[in-house]
Amino acid sequence: MTDDRVEQVTCLGCGCGCDDIAVTVREGRIVDTSPPCPLGRAWFGDGSVPWQVLRGGQPVAVEEALTEAAEMLVRSRGRVLVYVGVDLSSQAQRSAIALADLLHATVDTATSETAAAGLLAGQRRGRATATLGEIRNRADVLLFWGVDPVLRYPRFHSRYAPEPPGVGIPEGRAGRFVIAVNIGADRAPPGADATITLEASEEIGALSLMRAALRDSRPAELPPPFKQAADLLPRLTGARYAVLVHDAEPTAEPRNPLRVEGLIALAQALNGPTRAALCSLRAGGNRPGAESVLTWQTGYPMAVDYSRGYPRYEPGLRGLNRLETGGFSAALVVGSPDFSAGTTSALARIDTIAIGPRATQASFNPRLAIDTGVAGIHDGGTGYRMDEVPLSLRPPLRGQRSTVEALGGLVKGIRLLGQPA
Amino acid sequence: MKGLQQLRIVGGAVHDPTNGIDGEVRDVCIENGRVVAALPDGAPTLDAGGMIVMAGGVDIHSHLASSSCNHARRLLPEEHAAEPAPAPLLEDGAPARSGTGGTVPSTFTTGYRYAGLGYTTVFDAAVAPIMARHSHAELEDTPCVDGGFFALMGNDEYLLRLIASGERGRSRDYAAWLLGATGAYAIKIVNPGGIEAWKSGQRNLNSLDETLTTHGVTPRAILETLADAANQLGLPHPVHIHCNNLGMPGNVAVTLASMRALAGRRAHFTHAQFHAYGGPGWSSGAVPLMEYVNSHPELSIDVGQVMFGPAATITADGPVEYLLHKSSGRKWVNIDIELETGCGIVPILYRDKAAVSALQWAIGLELFLLSADPWRVVLSTDHPNGGSFLSYPALIQLLMDRTVRGERLKQINPKLLAGSALADGLTREYTLNEIAIITRAGPARLLGLQQKGHLGPGADADVTVYSRDPDIARMFATPRYVIKAGTLVVEEGQLRRAPAGRRLHVRPGYDDALLPGLQKHFQAYSTVAFDNYPVRGIRDEPIPL
Ligand code: SF4
Numbered sequence A: 001m002t003d004d005r006v007e008q009v010t011c012l013g014c015g016c017g018c019d020d021i022a023v024t025v026r027e028g029r030i031v032d033t034s035p036p037c038p039l040g041r042a043w044f045g046d047g048s049v050p051w052q053v054l055r056g057g058q059p060v061a062v063e064e065a066l067t068e069a070a071e072m073l074v075r076s077r078g079r080v081l082v083y084v085g086v087d088l089s090s091q092a093q094r095s096a097i098a099l100a101d102l103l104h105a106t107v108d109t110a111t112s113e114t115a116a117a118g119l120l121a122g123q124r125r126g127r128a129t130a131t132l133g134e135i136r137n138r139a140d141v142l143l144f145w146g147v148d149p150v151l152r153y154p155r156f157h158s159r160y161a162p163e164p165p166g167v168g169i170p171e172g173r174a175g176r177f178v179i180a181v182n183i184g185a186d187r188a189p190p191g192a193d194a195t196i197t198l199e200a201s202e203e204i205g206a207l208s209l210m211r212a213a214l215r216d217s218r219p220a221e222l223p224p225p226f227k228q229a230a231d232l233l234p235r236l237t238g239a240r241y242a243v244l245v246h247d248a249e250p251t252a253e254p255r256n257p258l259r260v261e262g263l264i265a266l267a268q269a270l271n272g273p274t275r276a277a278l279c280s281l282r283a284g285g286n287r288p289g290a291e292s293v294l295t296w297q298t299g300y301p302m303a304v305d306y307s308r309g310y311p312r313y314e315p316g317l318r319g320l321n322r323l324e325t326g327g328f329s330a331a332l333v334v335g336s337p338d339f340s341a342g343t344t345s346a347l348a349r350i351d352t353i354a355i356g357p358r359a360t361q362a363s364f365n366p367r368l369a370i371d372t373g374v375a376g377i378h379d380g381g382t383g384y385r386m387d388e389v390p391l392s393l394r395p396p397l398r399g400q401r402s403t404v405e406a407l408g409g410l411v412k413g414i415r416l417l418g419q420p421a
Numbered sequence B: 001m002k003g004l005q006q007l008r009i010v011g012g013a014v015h016d017p018t019n020g021i022d023g024e025v026r027d028v029c030i031e032n033g034r035v036v037a038a039l040p041d042g043a044p045t046l047d048a049g050g051m052i053v054m055a056g057g058v059d060i061h062s063h064l065a066s067s068s069c070n071h072a073r074r075l076l077p078e079e080h081a082a083e084p085a086p087a088p089l090l091e092d093g094a095p096a097r098s099g100t101g102g103t104v105p106s107t108f109t110t111g112y113r114y115a116g117l118g119y120t121t122v123f124d125a126a127v128a129p130i131m132a133r134h135s136h137a138e139l140e141d142t143p144c145v146d147g148g149f150f151a152l153m154g155n156d157e158y159l160l161r162l163i164a165s166g167e168r169g170r171s172r173d174y175a176a177w178l179l180g181a182t183g184a185y186a187i188k189i190v191n192p193g194g195i196e197a198w199k200s201g202q203r204n205l206n207s208l209d210e211t212l213t214t215h216g217v218t219p220r221a222i223l224e225t226l227a228d229a230a231n232q233l234g235l236p237h238p239v240h241i242h243c244n245n246l247g248m249p250g251n252v253a254v255t256l257a258s259m260r261a262l263a264g265r266r267a268h269f270t271h272a273q274f275h276a277y278g279g280p281g282w283s284s285g286a287v288p289l290m291e292y293v294n295s296h297p298e299l300s301i302d303v304g305q306v307m308f309g310p311a312a313t314i315t316a317d318g319p320v321e322y323l324l325h326k327s328s329g330r331k332w333v334n335i336d337i338e339l340e341t342g343c344g345i346v347p348i349l350y351r352d353k354a355a356v357s358a359l360q361w362a363i364g365l366e367l368f369l370l371s372a373d374p375w376r377v378v379l380s381t382d383h384p385n386g387g388s389f390l391s392y393p394a395l396i397q398l399l400m401d402r403t404v405r406g407e408r409l410k411q412i413n414p415k416l417l418a419g420s421a422l423a424d425g426l427t428r429e430y431t432l433n434e435i436a437i438i439t440r441a442g443p444a445r446l447l448g449l450q451q452k453g454h455l456g457p458g459a460d461a462d463v464t465v466y467s468r469d470p471d472i473a474r475m476f477a478t479p480r481y482v483i484k485a486g487t488l489v490v491e492e493g494q495l496r497r498a499p500a501g502r503r504l505h506v507r508p509g510y511d512d513a514l515l516p517g518l519q520k521h522f523q524a525y526s527t528v529a530f531d532n533y534p535v536r537g538i539r540d541e542p543i544p545l
């Protein structure tokens, strides 16, 4: 039997968005991916997903399911929630948001529970950042603030920084100075050129002191951890291009929401004496894609409510929270999110439709479920890297039904019902 | 009157300067999306009696569909919240989309609003090639207008290397490849070499012959190389240039030097207002700039008028935005984009009582009023940098009505206006025909869009019909009818249909000998695979060259 090898496949296993994956396919199953990456392997798996259409757990024709879904959503007595997942191409996300607009629904995405603090801080202050290639090609000083990318962004070190050589860094790792800042349980990479350790309670103070030191106004006497932090400043200001790296996704340990704002402010301020950027690590799937599409269609990157017939921004009252307090009578879940027990049982109490990869396996027992392909594995289109560079998806497997196709059928069904305006 | 196969627009005063028609009452006949010479008797008619008929507007320089625009949208939720935009009610309940306004509206709202102003063709003037896929996606969601974008090349790593090693021919091939790979329409230069200087720690380049130290290349060499590339490739639009030193006092010197550097070559200099400051200190440099432009028919400009009110500065010119952030204290986005360019965003408020804003306003008007050839001086606000495209009607009024202009001039801060031509009294009033030139016929010609900007047989059936109104601003803000490719988009002043627009792009040929070296460069430094870089599946065919 012959293997098929598909080259230069884009992986959405984490936000690194590596587009150099060779995928080996045998009899419709993925049997190998290289270069090896544990998270990438897990993302692709063997590529097998269900291709079913179920109503109340029983097989039904897709056209029938779509007609019924359209009726369910249009006739819904109360409000509709549209949840847009991350294992979707931007094209699928675009269709899901179009549906939400049509239905005057509330949109929620993974962003609300993950990277929201950074987005909100960015809306207050702006930000100084760079695409990953810029970091690779320029960063001569890298500061990892409470994160070791190796665990959740396995190839970050080897593809972006500090390992590879770049235009301005021909020596690779040897040409870069790496600073590790451990914060409580959030550990930075071992093997750094300088390491400091802060208690979680000390980090916000340390960030403020670093900004103060930048303005030459640090106090003369400082307790040791703060002194160490302030002493990092000359390293950063002496860089040609300093990059601060932090994890924008939550960890098990609760995190001070002021961290990201402090880092944004510090990275911006460093652009006086030198050049600097903040790199915000983002997890897998097309998370920035959902934010990007929402922004161009509504002006807002998350938590959009269309219930008045136009987009309103409700970052403080996201859809899923309102779901649990009975805010919706129907829900359309696009994609295959992992919901909490509370969300799962709330979804089970209302008319719920799931369309997306593994929809028929959803834990919340949707009334109607239509399986579609996974972005980048069966579905083509665009996926956004953590730095919002749009990548072309090159699916190694052929799916039976794309998400865009299924959502298109739903839009058609809703239009046939002539509702709502 | 929907899927109109035929339509005769009857009785309007037609302003079609391309075809030498200046207000003559005549019919405009449309068949299958094109203007035709005649229609059989009995074809459906649209009564435009007493009205003014022009081709659809053409915006040569706007920022409406790019990753940078999207970063600006995301930065300004407060503006969106203040201006919700419910979906328009289209005919037959066709689905329409809601959105939000502000200085950078959401995409659907942008398309509807452009059509509502009678504009049917729009270009985004600054797209980082690596972000091209994003721009195509936004354009897909910007209905009612044909659109395209210009690809940023003036700080591109591979191009700088080619220029440094004297490879002009290869530079042209690379420009051709980039245009085709991204589905762009034209070559754009922003602050030649200055963005790379910003990213590499040199901060900026301030004159045409200052060397970019990382590459040993000057802005002059970048301008020459890309101007020649555009002309030799036979692109419909010549190189589109945002000069060095945007917004700096005294910058008219570098602007004039840039124009002289390209003497005899076709070139378009954009948002000239932002590059027309005398110095030292702040003063108007409009007179010397327009003397040069007027006497050099190979050059064209768009004005980049400042209109008082809120705006958002969005530019690849990173160093300028840093300075603006420092001086204004407003929030600031900077995104350095690998191997290609940058992006900076700062919201701004132009106040008539602020001396610099007032000077900028005056300089823009001077450029218009001192122009000897309206075909080469295009109306723009560099939306949303100098103001929203929604302010075009107010700008047209300032050009057509010197009483309104004079009244406005009395209200603004006069501190920096000493010696300005406007303050000394420019009495010119633009005619309707001149307005038709600077808003459609001229930009269409400069863009090489032979089927746009006019109403002769063979033209795209993009037509705008205005009801006469003594209030010029109101007249241009509320066209009575707008037809896009034969579809009646605006009817009785209401948006009724929202067809998808066409994608305008080029795919010039190049010598394949470019590819091995380029592939090696990708392998060494790019984070996107060479084969994954090009945008595929663009809906419309490229414009034939
Ligand atoms: S680092 Fe992330 S994107 Fe790259 S292969 Fe591993 S999981 Fe996939």
Ligand SMILES: [Zn+2]
Residues within 6 Å of the ligand: B061, B062, B063, B125, B126, B271, B382, B385
């Ligand atoms: Zn511009």
